[in-house]
Amino acid sequence: MQTPPTNDGGTNDSGTNGTRANGSELVRFDKVTKRFGGTTVLDRLDFSVSTGKHVTLIGPSGSGKTTILRLLMTLVRPDEGTIRVDGDYLTHEERGGQLVKAGDRHVREVRKKIGMVFQHFNLFPNMKVLRNVTEAPVHVLGLDKDEAEQRGRELIELVGLTEQLDKYPSQLSGGQQQRVAIARALAMRPQVLLLDEVTSALDPELVAGVLDVLRDIATTTDITMLVVTHEMNFARDISDAVLMFDQGRIVESGSPDKMFSDPEHDRTREFLSTVL
Amino acid sequence: MMTEGMFTNYFLPGIWITIQVTVFSAALGVVVAFLIGTLRTSRLWIVRFLAGCYFEIFRGMSALILMFWLVFALPLMLGWQLVPMWAGVLALGLTYGAYGAEVVRGALAAVPVAQREAGVALGFTRVQRLRRIEIPQAWPEMVPPFNNLLIELLKGTALVSTITVADMAFAGNLVRLGSNESAPVYTLLLVLYFAMAFVLTRGMRVLERHAKASVGQTIERRGLFARRRPPAPTLGAPDAEALPAGGTVGTR
Numbered sequence: 001m002q003t004p005p006t007n008d009g010g011t012n013d014s015g016t017n018g019t020r021a022n023g024s025e026l027v028r029f030d031k032v033t034k035r036f037g038g039t040t041v042l043d044r045l046d047f048s049v050s051t052g053k054h055v056t057l058i059g060p061s062g063s064g065k066t067t068i069l070r071l072l073m074t075l076v077r078p079d080e081g082t083i084r085v086d087g088d089y090l091t092h093e094e095r096g097g098q099l100v101k102a103g104d105r106h107v108r109e110v111r112k113k114i115g116m117v118f119q120h121f122n123l124f125p126n127m128k129v130l131r132n133v134t135e136a137p138v139h140v141l142g143l144d145k146d147e148a149e150q151r152g153r154e155l156i157e158l159v160g161l162t163e164q165l166d167k168y169p170s171q172l173s174g175g176q177q178q179r180v181a182i183a184r185a186l187a188m189r190p191q192v193l194l195l196d197e198v199t200s201a202l203d204p205e206l207v208a209g210v211l212d213v214l215r216d217i218a219t220t221t222d223i224t225m226l227v228v229t230h231e232m233n234f235a236r237d238i239s240d241a242v243l244m245f246d247q248g249r250i251v252e253s254g255s256p257d258k259m260f261s262d263p264e265h266d267r268t269r270e271f272l273s274t275v276l
Numbered sequence: 277m278m279t280e281g282m283f284t285n286y287f288l289p290g291i292w293i294t295i296q297v298t299v300f301s302a303a304l305g306v307v308v309a310f311l312i313g314t315l316r317t318s319r320l321w322i323v324r325f326l327a328g329c330y331f332e333i334f335r336g337m338s339a340l341i342l343m344f345w346l347v348f349a350l351p352l353m354l355g356w357q358l359v360p361m362w363a364g365v366l367a368l369g370l371t372y373g374a375y376g377a378e379v380v381r382g383a384l385a386a387v388p389v390a391q392r393e394a395g396v397a398l399g400f401t402r403v404q405r406l407r408r409i410e411i412p413q414a415w416p417e418m419v420p421p422f423n424n425l426l427i428e429l430l431k432g433t434a435l436v437s438t439i440t441v442a443d444m445a446f447a448g449n450l451v452r453l454g455s456n457e458s459a460p461v462y463t464l465l466l467v468l469y470f471a472m473a474f475v476l477t478r479g480m481r482v483l484e485r486h487a488k489a490s491v492g493q494t495i496e497r498r499g500l501f502a503r504r505r506p507p508a509p510t511l512g513a514p515d516a517e518a519l520p521a522g523g524t525v526g527t528r
Contacts, residue, residue, distance in 0.1 A: 108399055111399055118394065126412040126492075
């Protein structure tokens with residue numbers, strides 16, 4: 001089977017009428033292979049995402065979608081191939097004309113461009129809501145405390161939790177915790193936001209609140225998003241492009257309208273029929 | 277006949293020495309425990325190996341013999357002598373620190389991997405993650421086993437009486453020799469050690485409650501003198517889940 005052509009993550013208008021550099025590649029995977037034990041999760045994967053685009057990854061479980069996000073967040077490292085973010089190699093660096101494994105400092109620097117929201121929120125239980133949001137800006141970015149708190153309060157207001165500012169995560173509902181986690185990721189001002197099945201662990205009645213916040217962020221900011229979700233309506237609303245994964249490869253990609261109403265591949269049709 | 281004078285002249289200063297030895301050894305032990313315990317989670321195998329060596333060596337050594345060694349053998353090699361009390365503190369602190377290191381390592385290992393991942397995603401360095409995320413979360417898990425070790429340590433301080441440190445046990449022996457009354461003297465010593473251990477346990481329970489509160493958990497008050505009350509509703513209970521988005525969770 002042939003690897004599908006590199007997807008540019010949306011309509012590639014050359015950015016003549018925008019202020020931001022639309023169309024430039026923010027994330028690029030080159031022949032990335034990832035194995036866990038004997039299983040090849042990603043198989044020489046090529047794909048890229050343009051600045052400001054929202055790309056949704058769909059596919060059956062085990063198809064490698066989440067691994068892509070975890071590779072970008074450097075929670076796992078690729079076995080082969082390279083990943084670039086905003087032109088910089090993520091887990092490699094060039095030394096003497098050769099590409100070698102990058103040191104911690106380099107990885108941390110490039111990683112600052114990426115933020116992630118997890119399926120199980122992963123808030124810090126030992127910190128109250130506001131400190132969850134300000135801890136990294138203060139200690140990683142070196143912001144002074146007042147500035148970080150100002151930024152934190154604004155973001156917590158954005159996700160509608162001003163009244164919970166002074167609570168511990170364990171005192172919040174799942175939906176509230178996830179919204180704090182979104183604020184926490186945004187507080188680092190990442191260029192790319194990774195959303196890893198952010199509503200899968202929520203009770204059904206709490207899903208809408210979280211998706212509303214994300215829709216809001218998708219429409220009002222120019223942040224690039226990489227989304228793994230089973231909420232197909234949400235994917236259709238916010239995506240510029242949808243990539244269908246199966247067995248570590250991109251089977252098909254296209255605009256959400258085309259992908260959801262008229263997919264070309266049987267595999268995509270089959271998958272969508274099970275989730276829609 | 278044991279007189280009141282014997283208590284005030286021998287036992288009271290002895291109690292004070294026992295308290296001092298316990299406090300200083302515990303302080304050294306905690307430092308050793310955190311140092312060795314965190315080093316045992318290092319990514320570098322050599323660091324893990326050396327910290328593991330420390331743990332195995334000091335766990336396997338008798339604190340009593342170590343004390344003798346520090347007091348009687350070390351001076352022969354170095355030409356100077358440690359004050360016996362500090363030799364005792366050193367031997368106890370290093371030994372109990374080794375046990376404590378295992379407590380620290382175990383508690384750190386129990387922090388969910390997801391917390392490490394969240395820390396990585398936000399750009400924290402390894403040391404920052406340990407200090408700001410992993411140790412604070414592991415701390416409440418450490419307090420109860422630390423309580424056990426602390427009481428073991430308190431009782432272990434009686435060993436220093438064998439290297440001429442005038443602690444409670446040493447005072448007891450003196451009084452026994454002077455009064456020739458073994459039963460009251462040893463009974464009194466048992467009671468004194470128990471009373472001190474009991475006070476420590478109560479103190480550690482306060483610390484535990486405090487530690488749990490620092491990660492947003494509550495624990496039921498229990499124990500000998502706790503008032504019985506109906507269990508408090510768990511925080512983040514289903515009723516909180518059902519609230520509309522952005523709604524306030526009622527005051528508790």
